[in-house]
Structure formats: C-alpha cells, structure tokens
Amino acid sequence: MNTSIRRSIRWPMNVYAIRAIYRFEMARTFRTLMQSIASPVLSTSLYFIVFGAAIGSRVGAIDGISYAAFIIPGLIMLSLLNESISNASFGIYMPKFTGTIYEVLSAPVSYVEIVLGYVGAAASKSIILGVLILITARLFVAYDIAHPLWMIGFLILTAVTFSLFGFIIGIWADGFEKLQIVPMLIVTPLTFLGGSFYSIGMLPPLWQKIALFNPVVYLISGFRWSFYGVADVSVGVSLGMTLLFMLICLAVIARIFKTGYKLKN
Numbered sequence: 339m340n341t342s343i344r345r346s347i348r349w350p351m352n353v354y355a356i357r358a359i360y361r362f363e364m365a366r367t368f369r370t371l372m373q374s375i376a377s378p379v380l381s382t383s384l385y386f387i388v389f390g391a392a393i394g395s396r397v398g399a400i401d402g403i404s405y406a407a408f409i410i411p412g413l414i415m416l417s418l419l420n421e422s423i424s425n426a427s428f429g430i431y432m433p434k435f436t437g438t439i440y441e442v443l444s445a446p447v448s449y450v451e452i453v454l455g456y457v458g459a460a461a462s463k464s465i466i467l468g469v470l471i472l473i474t475a476r477l478f479v480a481y482d483i484a485h486p487l488w489m490i491g492f493l494i495l496t497a498v499t500f501s502l503f504g505f506i507i508g509i510w511a512d513g514f515e516k517l518q519i520v521p522m523l524i525v526t527p528l529t530f531l532g533g534s535f536y537s538i539g540m541l542p543p544l545w546q547k548i549a550l551f552n553p554v555v556y557l558i559s560g561f562r563w564s565f566y567g568v569a570d571v572s573v574g575v576s577l578g579m580t581l582l583f584m585l586i587c588l589a590v591i592a593r594i595f596k597t598g599y600k601l602k603n
Contacts, residue, residue: 351454355447359455360462363429367463375467378417382471385413386478389535400537401568406479411562412534413475415496418468419529419554422497423521426460426504431511439601449595453505460501461494468493481565488573489564495580496557502587509600528554533562538570553583 367375389409397405433439442452475481483489511517532554538546549555550571560576563569569576594601 352447352451355445355451356455356458359442359452360459363425363456363459364462366429367425367459375463375470378421378467379470379474382413382417383474383478385409386475400540401566403566403568404479407481407566408537408562409535410472410475410479410481411565412529412532412558414468414471414493415554415558415561416526416529416534417471418464418493418496419500419525419557420521421467422460422464422500423504423507423525424517425463426457426501427508427511427517429456429460430505430508431514431517434509434600443601449592453502453591457498457501457505460504461497464497464501465493468497483565484567485564489561492557492561492564492577492580495577495584496561499580499584499587502584502591506587506590506594509594512600525554528552529558533558533570553579556580 386406386409389405393405399405400408430439433442507517507520531549532552533549538549538555541549556571556576556579559570560573560580563573563576593599
C-alpha cells in the first residue's frame with residue numbers, strides 16, 4: 339500500500355495509546371505475581387478445603403448439587419468482584435498519586451481510550467484469575483458446566499462491569515485507605531450475603547425479599563445458572579441487572595471526565 343494512502347487512513351481510536359496503557363498495567367501484574375494472582379488463588383483454595391470438604395460433607399446437596407460444587411460459582415464471583423475493583427482502582431489511582439495522570443490527560447488520547455486501556459487491563463487480570471480458580475476447583479471437586487458460553491459471557495461481563503466500578507473508586511479516592519473502604523465494607527459483605535455459600539431460597543420468606551435488593555444476588559445467581567442450570571432468580575433478570583449496573587458505571591465515568599472531577603484539580 340502506498341505510504342500516502344496509509345497515512346490518510348485513520349483508525350477511529352488511538353490503538354497505540356490503548357495498547358501502551360494496557361501493556362503497562364499488565365506488566366505490573368506480572369511484577370507482583372504473588373500478590374495479584376497467587377494469593378487470591380491460594381485464599382480461594384482454603385475456602386474449598388474448609389467449606390467444601392470439612393463443612394460440605396455435613397451440609398448435603400442443594401438443589402441436587404453437592405455443596406462443594408454448589409459454592410464454586412460463588413467463590414469465583416467473590417474473588418472476581420474484589421480483584422476487578424482492586425485492579426482498576428489501584429491502576430488509575432497510582433497515576434493520580436504520582437502526578438503522571440496529567441501527562442496522560444494532556445496527551446492526544448481520548449477519555450474513551452484511557453478507560454479502555456485501564457479497564458481492559460483490570461478486566462483481563464480478573465478473567466485470568468477467574469479461569470485459574472476454575473481450574474484449581476477441579477483439584478478439589480468434580481463439577482460440570484451446563485452452559486459454557488453463558489459462563490464465559492457472565493465472567494467477562496462481570497469483570498468489565500466491576501472494573502468500571504473500580505475505576506470510579508480509584509478516581510474518587512484521595513488516599514490508599516479509601517481504596518479499601520468500598521471493597522471491604524460494602525462489596526465483600528454483599529457477596530457473602532448474596533448467596534455465595536447458600537441459596538437464598540433457604541432463607542425465610544421475608545429475608546428472601548430483602549435479599550433481592552442485594553445486586554450481587556443477581557450476579558451469583560446468573561453465574562451459578564451457567565454451571566448447573568439452577569438459579570435463585572431468572573437468568574434474564576440477572577443479565578439485565580448486570581447490564582444496568584454497567585451502564586450506570588459508564589454514565590458516571592462519562593460525567594467524571596466531562597466535569598474533570600478529581601482529575602483537573
């Protein structure tokens with residue numbers, strides 16, 4: 339192709355900028371491999387040992403599924419949500435902390451490309467972690483995946499959605515302490531109360547209705563359905579609620595860049 343023709347062709351986005359941000363964030367993961375990957379996998383393995391082997395033998399089956407297999411989707415979601423938020427929030431917070439965010443904002447890079455780079459890297463790390471936990475689970479318990487394509491779809495959608503949420507937290511936080519407030523005090527409790535280790539159908543009727551106000555219920559329920567074909571709520575509702583939360587996060591991020599909230603000051 340003629341050089342002048344090549345120069346006249348413009349990609350709709352700056353692919354080089356997206357790739358540079360993405361590769362930088364992914365390289366940071368491999369520099370801290372023990373903290374980023376090994377530690378969450380080992381922690382989840384302990385859950386399998388304690389809840390799956392020790393407690394699971396006394397609980398029995400839930401909806402015809404052994405307890406050890408039943409908690410696999412919940413445990414993956416527990417790690418996926420926390421790691422997605424942590425990776426994305428820390429990824430955007432560090433440039434703010436060091437001041438390099440101003441170099442990124444002044445570069446010929448659009449806000450969409452910045453989000454794609456940081457959120458794409460955070461979601462990729464979380465997906466890798468989810469797959470590793472899925473493989474690790476096979477060492478402790480046998481399980482089947484009834485709808486593998488739906489499982490992959492829920493995995494990717496959840497990782498992207500909560501990476502967007504983590505991106506918002508990273509911009510909002512003005513100290514390392516605030517990076518941990520939402521994951522530790524809000525997301526983790528909601529995940530434990532969202533059916534990670536039980537079906538909400540086991541709760542009294544009143545608490546079943548209250549549990550439906552927990553957004554994590556829909557994530558875990560949809561993900562569990564992709565494994566075993568059973569769910570606490572309709573898979574369509576689970577998918578819709580996840581997409582709704584993702585759209586809310588996108589709207590908030592668009593507003594942040596439009597107003598320059600905690601970016602331009």
